[in-house]
Amino acid sequence: MSSQEEADDRELEAQGYIPVMPRRFSLWSLLSLGFTLTATWNAVGITIGSSLAESSSSGVLWTLVIAALMNLTVALGMAELASAYPSSGAQYYWSYKVASPEWASFASYVSSCVSICGWWLGLASVCNFVAAVVLAIYQLYVPEYRIHPWHQWLCYVAILCLAALLNVLGMSLIPALNECLLYFSLSTLAVTTVAILANAYPNYQSNTRIFTDTENMNRSYNKSILFILCLLNSTYGFMGFDAGAHMAEEIPSPSINVPKIIVRFVSFPHTTVLSRLIAEAALPFSISCMYVIIDVERILNPPSGLSLLEIYHQATGSRLITSLLLAAFAICLFGCAVANITGSSRQIWASSRDNCHPMSTWLAVIHARHQMPANATCVTVILTAIYGLIFVGSTTAFASMVSANIVFMMVSYVIPQGIAAYRGRSNVLPARNFDLGKFGLPINVISCIWVGFLAVVACVPTVRPVSLSNMNWVSAVILFITAYTLLAWHFWQRHSFKGPKRRQQVEEQGLVQASGHLAEKERKAD
Template sequence: MYEHIDADDLELEAQGYAPAMPRRFSLLSLFSLGFALTATWNGFGSAIGTSLAESSSSGTIWTLVIAALMNLVVSLGMAELVSAFPNSGAQYYWSFKVASPEWAPFASYMSACISTCGWWLGLASVCNFVAATMLAILQICVKEYTPSPLHQWFGYVAVLWLAVLLNIYAARSLPALNQYLRGIQVYFSVSTLLVTILVILVCAAPNYQSSVWVFTDTTNLNRSYDKSFLFVLCLLNNTYGFMGTDAGAHLAEEIPSPSINAPKVMVSEKIYPVIIGLVTAWPFAIACMYVITDIERVVSPPSGIGLVEIYLQATGSDFATVLLLAAFAICLFGCAVANITGSSRQIWAASRDNCYPLSTWLAEIHPKHQMPMNAACLTAIFTTLYGVIFLRSTTAFASMVSANIVFMMTSMVDQPSNEPIDKDGKVD
């Protein structure tokens, strides 16, 4: 075992970095982390109202398939890169290694900044939706209650900092926690999905939408833009559910034998979640389309969440809707926890090379918790302040989702060099 660890540390030192954190993650715990972070059917459900407004039922369903194929191609490329360069900097480090010499520093710096913005925006969107869902549940239970932007912001902050605290204080047991709790969450998420599909279809029977409408309707309720442009926006929106597949790359320095296990992790965490995501999200999307009775209320819901209206229209029951929404929010909260785990490593790795202001502070590893606590706290501080802008606005939420997708996908685009890759070395 110790020979393994020594060899892993020597491999890292050959890249120009000193080992800073223990290698305590396993393939199973990282796969669980990736599954929680991707959460495709939850990501799709959180933005379903926007997708319907942009491209109706057929666009919402079929762009999900296109988005999966696009992300599968990107994931295959990233799996190849991590097999050659298992480094927690991931895109940041890869950009430097594969870009042409004159562009390498610029590509590396931009990749780090863009990736960080993508992580933060993704975290903000997840916490925002979980908070909005909690208020929607409260509104259903207490009819006289009227949600306010301040209430949502407090809920948003509570969700965010709870996820941070779990990352900090459960750091020593985080892999075991991921392996056990995430294992439970995998089953819980899949079970929730199956129960949700069954409940909404059974309760809505026999008042289903026609298959013609579900699979072919292209009527868009958003008439501000051309249909073709709205289709692209819908595609961008559905790509949201496949984001975060690079998390495992940012923990490459926390698994044993990274040169062997990193490719395995990336295949299991990047490719499988994309396939699993499509297999789970597509039936969920189709079921949701069939049970809609009033599309206008789904697109412009009183609660601000289209999924709430779909559940209400399908079940006709406040109690059933509350249960389904609560289970949905629990699944999505796991995504927030996993986001902070991955993003803190990415910021920490880039800070080792003095990439950001306060890099010395951000590159510190907490001696007790053995994780980049400063990087995790910076993520939470920024996201807390950023959340003030996006309270109670579906338009702003859609913008947040779109920006997250653009930043994350852009960070994965590298400029290859026509020359052979030079020897491993620290990024300057």
């Protein structure tokens, strides 16, 4: 064991935890996992149809820029907390440390529940889209085939299980796999951009139409409201940038390296920045797609159900090229699903080792051979598969409920930031490598305002008049999960969960030892 690893283990033990997993990730492999998980350019492909309907081509592009800047603000606040309190519990642990003693356990519990729900909803959306791509490619070659919801659910479960198996059986390969997926994703982006632009030449949309057109196909609201709704779609592409924080116990020097992963710094703490790969990858892809669209109506109402398939096919005119590009796109998204399970399993495991959830003793077990939280992974797969059954009953309800992923993830990002800002940052944050200094308070406040704004927008019906078939179910999902979380806390968890117990025990032990030393000194002085 290197001296750095020994120092990292001592730091973890000082928090009250025993090192149980190897520090298998390097800075680059964890950066690759973060890029693979966030997958912004892929998220643009998922939401491009609804974004076009709401705010046309200019709205797709400009809301992406706004979302990138605002989510960078949120990420800066998270990076500072990760530097102050490097722990795989991340939001769960940060909330406990910055909250007042009487509210610390509750804040920690809520942060964990909200974050886990966000992870699972995000995983459901990714696996469902991959399943849709697989079936759409098959339908492209077998036109008489009709996609039924239960077909898509079976494919969805198969993809979910495969991603989980890679996490369990191939955990030692996950760092290298994510590096390969990073290169594959950037290569796919480059090839896709060149392919659709080259095949569509010279039938491009005009620059004026792409960057200034504000025509919308959704007549439910005025253009300003629709632009705001489009912001929500763009924000979807930035979910999961907390993944690095949940791997804090599997990377050397986490108080230095985890903030680098969250905000993409290269020579932290200096100002040389690895450009926000996510935003840079998404913007050229979005612009390329806008240039090659011929029939907007067909993009908005695609026979296959996938707007991206129609864009590729309109640009290339080739069934083969379209299917190859879609297959590569699906592989990138599958990598996102694998990374999602990697991060979410650590979140569940980290909070369960402090008895935060039902069956915590079982969920906190680390597999002896594979050295990863296998039980937490199994729970993730089972509950996400059951949740996917909603799609069989109502595709609209499933799509709306998945949108709640944005709300839950973003809320978990700002709970500790809001508490720190309210209680006084200098009172709750220790010395840290990444310190926002005088900019910290405004960044924390702006982050909270931004997320509150998104939470309201997410609940707005996207189509009016509202009916059972087109209802936005996000508000119902938020209400249900909030009610469950509060009731579970009141009736069960508050009696068994008192926060990171091991940390408390270490502090109490330290106080006892300090008192003993003080008494010994006083005795000798007498």
